[in-house]
Amino acid sequence: MSKINVEEAKAFRVDEHFQIADVDPSATPGLDGEDDIDEAFGHHDDDLENLQEMLYANSRADNAEAGSVLLVLQGMDTSGKGGIVRHVIGATMDLQGVKVRAFGAPTEEERAHDFLWRFEPHVPEPGMISVFDRSHYEDVLVQRVKQMAPPEEIERRYGAIVEWENKLVERGVKIIKIMPHISREFQAENLKERILREDKHWKYNPGDIDDRRLWSQYMAAYQVAMTRTSTDAAPWYCIPSDNKDYCRTVVKTLMYDALKSLNLSWPDADFDPEVELERLANS
Amino acid sequence: MSKINVEEAKAFRVDEHFQIADVDPSATPGLDGEDDIDEAFGHHDDDLENLQEMLYANSRADNAEAGSVLLVLQGMDTSGKGGIVRHVIGATMDLQGVKVRAFGAPTEEERAHDFLWRFEPHVPEPGMISVFDRSHYEDVLVQRVKQMAPPEEIERRYGAIVEWENKLVERGVKIIKIMPHISREFQAENLKERILREDKHWKYNPGDIDDRRLWSQYMAAYQVAMTRTSTDAAPWYCIPSDNKDYCRTVVKTLMYDALKSLNLSWPDADFDPEVELERLANS
Numbered sequence: 001m002s003k004i005n006v007e008e009a010k011a012f013r014v015d016e017h018f019q020i021a022d023v024d025p026s027a028t029p030g031l032d033g034e035d036d037i038d039e040a041f042g043h044h045d046d047d048l049e050n051l052q053e054m055l056y057a058n059s060r061a062d063n064a065e066a067g068s069v070l071l072v073l074q075g076m077d078t079s080g081k082g083g084i085v086r087h088v089i090g091a092t093m094d095l096q097g098v099k100v101r102a103f104g105a106p107t108e109e110e111r112a113h114d115f116l117w118r119f120e121p122h123v124p125e126p127g128m129i130s131v132f133d134r135s136h137y138e139d140v141l142v143q144r145v146k147q148m149a150p151p152e153e154i155e156r157r158y159g160a161i162v163e164w165e166n167k168l169v170e171r172g173v174k175i176i177k178i179m180p181h182i183s184r185e186f187q188a189e190n191l192k193e194r195i196l197r198e199d200k201h202w203k204y205n206p207g208d209i210d211d212r213r214l215w216s217q218y219m220a221a222y223q224v225a226m227t228r229t230s231t232d233a234a235p236w237y238c239i240p241s242d243n244k245d246y247c248r249t250v251v252k253t254l255m256y257d258a259l260k261s262l263n264l265s266w267p268d269a270d271f272d273p274e275v276e277l278e279r280l281a282n283s
Numbered sequence: 284m285s286k287i288n289v290e291e292a293k294a295f296r297v298d299e300h301f302q303i304a305d306v307d308p309s310a311t312p313g314l315d316g317e318d319d320i321d322e323a324f325g326h327h328d329d330d331l332e333n334l335q336e337m338l339y340a341n342s343r344a345d346n347a348e349a350g351s352v353l354l355v356l357q358g359m360d361t362s363g364k365g366g367i368v369r370h371v372i373g374a375t376m377d378l379q380g381v382k383v384r385a386f387g388a389p390t391e392e393e394r395a396h397d398f399l400w401r402f403e404p405h406v407p408e409p410g411m412i413s414v415f416d417r418s419h420y421e422d423v424l425v426q427r428v429k430q431m432a433p434p435e436e437i438e439r440r441y442g443a444i445v446e447w448e449n450k451l452v453e454r455g456v457k458i459i460k461i462m463p464h465i466s467r468e469f470q471a472e473n474l475k476e477r478i479l480r481e482d483k484h485w486k487y488n489p490g491d492i493d494d495r496r497l498w499s500q501y502m503a504a505y506q507v508a509m510t511r512t513s514t515d516a517a518p519w520y521c522i523p524s525d526n527k528d529y530c531r532t533v534v535k536t537l538m539y540d541a542l543k544s545l546n547l548s549w550p551d552a553d554f555d556p557e558v559e560l561e562r563l564a565n566s
Contacts, residue, residue, distance in 0.1 A: 057485035
């Protein structure tokens with residue numbers, strides 16, 4: 001049976017030798033053709049469903065030690081962030097245990113605070129999964145590319161992010177950071193579809209073209225941001241995504257590994273089953 | 284092809300002649316046997332997915348006229364509220380456009396306000412779907428059965444609920460109220476499973492037996508609450524639910540009808556496609 005195993009998925013991890021230019025967005029390593037990808041796509045679904053139910057059960061049982069998962073999605077327009085939310089998270093998990101938060105430009109109030117302030121309330125509580133659709137990395141990506149903050153402030157932020165994420169990890173939050181990496185050519189196809197199709201118009205923003213014109217500057221900003229903030233505690237994965245199902249398959253595998261690593265078990269009963277069976281029989 | 288059509292689903296609507304004792308929780312009208320139910324279960328999935336995407340597109344386009352949907356789930360323990368969230372809502376809809384809120388006992392702060400106060404912030408915004416897993420009806424159900432509020436206050440609440448819901452409907456909120464109706468015998472089976480199975484313990488609460496002992500009082504409270512608050516604007520549906528897939532199939536059909544009735548269309552493009560194609564070509 002075709003699948004992406006955990007080791008293969010972790011091969012996309014960003015380390016100190018990482019060069020974004022070395023990643024071929026159209027590659028599908030480990031899987032050969034659509035049938036293979038289709039088969040691998042569903043491989044971890046049952047495990048994801050079961051593990052997430054167990055995680056959520058711990059949330060409901062107020063187990064403060066349960067751990068939680070934060071999935072950060074950060075990529076260029078049309079790279080498939082929304083599709084990951086829908087087809088990886090939505091399709092396999094109980095939405096009662098998942099919170100998805102899309103981050104746009106900060107409000108005036110948010111801008112008046114440190115850049116991390118607006119993200120803190122959305123850190124997952126024990127037993128929960130949070131997904132950031134765009135994230136605190138906007139503050140070192142678009143803000144760097146468009147020079148929305150002074151260079152020394154951008155510089156400060158890399159360290160601040162690592163420190164903040166380390167603190168979250170100490171609190172039991174498992175962090176996975178994903179860059180779905182698409183080619184400039186694939187983005188052109190996607191944008192064209194959004195411009196032409198009535199049912200895709202709502203996903204299109206003329207500003208997308210402005211960002212597209214800054215493609216190489218964005219790649220440089222991703223290169224710096226990912227290498228400086230990919231830590232053992234909170235690694236980055238740069239995943240080829242011209243084939244969206246391939247990327248989603250890899251993300252499923254990484255989510256599976258993250259949930260496994262929490263060493264979950266079903267919460268202990270806070271009642272005596274014998275007693276309750278008796279009460280039920282007499283009710 | 285087996286299905287439940289909209290008229291069949293609406294036959295479960297609570298009207299002035301409604302008697303809860305007349306509803307057989309084990310019936311599956313319109314569908315005959317598991318195969319039939321299985322087939323009908325998936326009948327509206329594509330429509331639900333597409334309509335909800337269109338609804339959410341309007342939310343993203345800030346269309347204040349888009350309308351929204353509020354699904355209220357209120358039933359006895361183990362009646363399948365969580366399963367509706369998972370298998371009706373989660374399985375067909377993009378969780379970015381859905382908010383699920385489970386309501387437990389009110390906090391001290393909440394008790395200091397009018398009973399409706401804590402629900403108002405969770406009314407869906409235009410383009411969104413909200414699900415209440417338990418709801419403002421707790422205040423005329425458990426509170427009536429357990430005499431947690433004086434009779435005249437309970438009495439006042441029926442009218443207050445109708446008034447509040449009417450106001451929401453005027454604001455464009457489509458309200459569907461579901462009581463998944465199970466038999467006392469079926470509940471015993473479900474509770475036994477929760478007591479015995481390690482992976483179900485987290486769903487069990489010894490208080491469930493206390494409520495079970497008050498079954499007939501609860502049925503009387505549901506009878507009054509549903510008949511007094513089932514309006515054209517915000518109807519109640521009492522759906523046989525000993526067969527959970529049957530109930531879910533009916534709820535899917537009602538959700539389909541609600542989404543259809545919003546007369547949605549894709550938001551207009553706020554850009555000129557010709558211009559944007561040109562910009563894309565030159566980018």
